[in-house]
Amino acid sequence: TKILWNDQIVEEKEVKIGFEDRGYQFGDGIYEVIKIYNGDLFTATEHIDRLYASADKIQLVMPYTKDKLHQLMHELIETNELQNGQIYLQVTRGNSPRIHNFPNPAVSSVLTAYTKETTRPLAQLESGVKACFVEDIRWLRCDIKSLNLLGNVLAKQEAVTKDCFEAILHRGETVTEGSSSNMYGIKDGVLYTHPVSNLILNGITRKVILDCCEEIGLPIVEKAMTKEETLQMDEFIMSSTNAEVMPIISIDDKAIGDGKPGEFTRKLQKAFEQKIPSTLQV
Ligand code: PLP
Numbered sequence: 001t002k003i004l005w006n007d008q009i010v011e012e013k014e015v016k017i018g019f020e021d022r023g024y025q026f027g028d029g030i031y032e033v034i035k036i037y038n039g040d041l042f043t044a045t046e047h048i049d050r051l052y053a054s055a056d057k058i059q060l061v062m063p064y065t066k067d068k069l070h071q072l073m074h075e076l077i078e079t080n081e082l083q084n085g086q087i088y089l090q091v092t093r094g095n096s097p098r099i100h101n102f103p104n105p106a107v108s109s110v111l112t113a114y115t116k117e118t119t120r121p122l123a124q125l126e127s128g129v130k131a132c133f134v135e136d137i138r139w140l141r142c143d144i145k146s147l148n149l150l151g152n153v154l155a156k157q158e159a160v161t162k163d164c165f166e167a168i169l170h171r172g173e174t175v176t177e178g179s180s181s182n183m184y185g186i187k188d189g190v191l192y193t194h195p196v197s198n199l200i201l202n203g204i205t206r207k208v209i210l211d212c213c214e215e216i217g218l219p220i221v222e223k224a225m226t227k228e229e230t231l232q233m234d235e236f237i238m239s240s241t242n243a244e245v246m247p248i249i250s251i252d253d254k255a256i257g258d259g260k261p262g263e264f265t266r267k268l269q270k271a272f273e274q275k276i277p278s279t280l281q282v
Contacts, residue, residue, distance in 0.1 A: 001080040004072055004089070004113040006063055009079055012114075021110055023092030026100070027148035029109075030054040031090035033241050034073070036115070039083050040277045042241075044070060046204045051089070054145045059102070060093055063109050073113065082115045086242065089113035090147060121243060125269065128247035128261045129165035131238070133227060134158050136169035136176050136199075143198050155179040166238055168251060171199065173226045181240040182206040183248075185225050185233035186218070186264045192233075195222040205239040212245075212271035218264055235262030245269045 005015045022028035032051045035042045048066050055062050062069075073087055091111045096103035138151035156179040159167035167179040176194055177183055182203040184193045191213055196202045213220050230236070236248040236256045245268050247261035 001082075001115055002076065004076045004111070006108075006111050007068070007072065009072070009076055015112065017110065017112070018095030020098055021092055021095045022103075023090065023110065023147055025098055027146065027150075028058075029090055029092030029147045030058065030060065030145050031088065031147055032145060034087045034089070035241050036077060036082055036085050036087065037276045039077065041073060041077070041087070042277065043204050043208065044073070046207065050145060050202070050204065051091070055091065057141070057144050058093075058146070060091065060109055061106065062091065063111055076113060076115060080115045082117060084119065085115055085117040087113055087115050092147070118242065121246070124165065125244060125246060126261075128249035129238075130163065130250045130253075131166045131168050131178075131236075131248045132159055132162045132164045132252050133170055134167035134179070136171045138169075140198055142176070142200055143196075143202060145201060152179045165246070166243075166248070168230070168238075168248075170227055173228070175225045175227060175230050176200055177203075178238050178240070181238040181243055181246070183225075183230075184209070184237045184239070185230055186235040186237070186262065187229075187233050189264075190219050190221055191264070192221050192223055192225050192229075194224045203239060203241075205241055205244065208272060208275060209237075209239050209245060209268060212268050212275075215271050216264070216267045218268070231256070233257070235265050237265055237268070245272045 002009050003012050003015050032047045034047045091109050094107035094109050096107045134155040155167040166181055169176045177200040184191055194200050210220055231254055234257045238246045238248055247265045249256055249259050
């Protein structure tokens with residue numbers, strides 16, 4: 001498959017990334033993961049807007065306009081004949097002799113994007129998954145979709161070691177989000193989730209889910225839950241581009257509700273599926 005490298009679509013072996021690339025040395029860059037259903041980018045505008053917002057927040061100059069990026073991503077999908085999968089895209093502050101402060105004069109940013117065939121996690125969407133609490137030791141700008149993911153990586157690894165699908169991060173008693181997802185609890189017919197702030201990534205799937213809540217008449221309260229409240233929820237959900245509306249059926253081996261995906265979870269999954277652009281849902 002071909003790769004988008006800056007403004008060109010090329011063979012993988014043609015891509016040259018310097019060993020002093022600031023993404024490689026400092027994690028000095030940003031990224032996005034966008035889902036492709038049935039040959040179509042899902043919520044592309046929202047992802048592109050978030051990418052450019054992340055760029056602004058770290059004073060990274062994007063190499064071209066949002067429209068041009070959108071068009072190049074479409075070309076990449078067509079070239080690679082991708083029907084169902086994802087695009088991974090990252091932009092770094094470029095290649096320059098290693099010093100912490102920004103290169104001066106500035107160098108061009110380095111953009112790479114590739115496609116990957118993936119399938120929806122249907123078995124897990126049906127059965128639900130296990131999660132565990134992990135202390136949130138990340139920095140205080142989790143709203144930036146930055147390449148610096150060591151805090152997230154260590155949290156996910158701890159979850160996997162405990163045979164869990166995801167880590168539920170908490171700062172002290174306050175639940176923030178997952179290591180690569182947003183978190184929601186449902187109690188007495190109300191959905192609770194952490195408000196958009198510097199402590200979480202404003203998930204695109206989160207926005208879609210909040211729209212789904214309106215559609216099915218599930219009231220939303222954007223308020224952080226404590227760990228204790230989390231365990232008292234009737235239903236619990238995580239969301240991300242790849243995991244979609246994923247039921248969490250236990251946390252630290254304590255069952256949520258009756259330990260099965262609940263009624264509102266199923267309604268949200270159905271409402272979400274109806275937004276997937278497809279004639280054939282894979
Ligand atoms: N929070 C974190 C830390 C993430 O890494 C992600 C995405 O992988 C999300 C939330 C969910 O965001 P989205 O729904 O845009 O994929």
